[in-house]
Amino acid sequence: MSIFKKHIDAMSAYTPPLEGRDPKAYTLLDFNERTVEVTESVRQALHRFIDSGRLQMYPSYGDLTRRIAEYCGVADDKVMITNGSDQGIELIIRAACNAGDEIIIPGPSFAMYSQVAKAEALTIIEPQYTRQGGYPLQQVLEAVTDKTRVIVVSNPNNPCGTLVAPEDVVRIAKAAPQAAILVDECYFEYSKTSVKDHLDECRNLLITRTFSKTWGLPSIRLGYILSHNDNIRALLNVRGPYDVNQFAVVAVLAALEDKATSLAYVDEVMGVSKPMLETYLQERGVDFWPSAANYLWTFPEQPELLNGALVAAHILVRPKADAAGRMGLRITLGTEAQTRALIEVLEGVLGG
Ligand SMILES: Cc1ncc(COP(=O)(O)O)c(C=O)c1O
Structure with missing residues (x-):
């Protein structure tokens, strides 16, 4: 048993x-x-850290959050670092949902959303992307009920690469104010499209991003969430104090130096x-x-x-x-x- x-x-x-x-x-x-x-400067920063006699210490994050906020052009209190964007996705869904709640995950999409949704015993609604129509916006809007707690906008979506225009994401956010709108901007540097300027207008927007795809650092696991400061404060209650390891901090600070x-x-x-x-x-x-x-x-x-x-x-x-x-x-x-x-x-x- x-x-x-x-x-x-x-x-x-x-x-x-x-x-x-x-x-x-x-x-x-x-x-x-x-x-x-990655460049020599990132490798050297990691070597210096290994040689610094600090491996036996817990990590401390210093000004990494501030540096990421600066890179993104948002206030510091709108940023939370995570162990890869996978952890951001997990924390958002876990914090927003009770068992039996509904989550809308347009498919086909990145497996992590439904993996977490299943672990949290959620009901998954899965309207389909089409090559001609792209993101199934109308079906998503029609699928919203009073049990909807999360709507996923994988932007651009994996595997199909489809992008949703920021004004359509805002439309979804306004149509479902009781739901967290999880906007996965994992590939943001490639798409150059973001809803980060709408975080005050739509307080239910939560953006996940990563240093895995553009920055060449998937092995060290560093992601971040951008959202209204009230949401960041709540999510910090669920993230562990040491979830991000020190190698990630060192490598990302060096990578940002050489943007x-x-x-x-x-x-x-x-x-x-x-x-x-x-x-x-x-x-x-x-x-x-x-x-x-x-x-x-x-x-x-x-x-x-x-x-x-x-x-x-x-x-x-x-x-x-x-x-x-x-x-x-x-x-x-x-x-x-x-x-x-x-x-x-x-x-x-x-x-x-
Ligand atoms: C859409 C999407 N989101 C998130 C991730 C995971 O990224 P991370 O390495 O930051 O956990 C991936 C990785 O393939 C992805 O394609």
């Missing part, structure tokens, strides 16, 4: 296929990560690599979803064959089926050189 709640035992673990990934052996275009390493390097990478991905792959796919008649992020969800005729050729060429992408069961390949964009190499392998199969 299990000692745990029945619905927890009935769940299955969220286990993304992480094993065997080796950046020295493969070009990793499978997890929407940055495809180049230009990360933002130049974003420019290369969005300004060069992405248009190059889009043009190629269009030429070859391969369907893909319009995306505002550093990845494209593509639907070639023979996804398995293509995936096999890519693996053989030491390039990893992510097979992902759509709601109708059609298999696609979600491809992360990297540098211009990596994109050329990718297209060469694609052409080897699609060019015939």
Whole structure:
């Protein structure tokens, strides 16, 4: 007999296929990560910390929150740091919901939202994105009831890259003032679109962001929440005092010092690599979803064959089926050189 709640035992673990990934052996275009390493200054900051004789101490966060607030252009008391944005997502849902409440998670989407919702025994409402219509705005608005406690706007959404305009997010927030509107801006630096200027106007907006995708630091786990200061005060009651580790603090402070390097990478991905792959796919008649992020969800005729050729060429992408069961390949964009190499392998199969 299990000692745990029945619905927890009935769940299955969220286990993304992480094993065997080796950046020295493969070009990793499978997890929407940055495809180049962090700069020397970030590495040196971590080495200095290791050599500083402070590993036996609990972490202290100093002015990291202030530095992030400055980067985002919001007041310090509108920011809370978290252990990756996954923790931000979890804390928001846990703090807002009781078992049996409703959460609207338009699908398909990032697995973490429904993972937490299931653990909290919530009722999940899942209107579907479409390639033509994008975010199912009307269905989301119609699905709101007095039991709705969270509405997810993954912006842009993973895996399809769909972006919701800030005015539509505000519309949702105003239509459901009793619900937390969880706006996941994990890919913000790529999309350059945010609702952070609406935090006072809509006090139910909660933005999650991360240093995992643009900044090249998913291994050290640092995310943050932006929201009205009353919400931040409440969420600080649930986050542990040491949930963010000191390596994350050190690395992110150094990365923020050298913002230009990360933002130049974003420019290369969005300004060069992405248009190059889009043009190629269009030429070859391969369907893909319009995306505002550093990845494209593509639907070639023979996804398995293509995936096999890519693996053989030491390039990893992510097979992902759509709601109708059609298999696609979600491809992360990297540098211009990596994109050329990718297209060469694609052409080897699609060019015939
Ligand atoms: C939409 C979305 N949100 C959140 C995350 C998790 O990010 P983090 O590494 O900050 O937990 C991901 C990671 O793939 C994601 O795609």
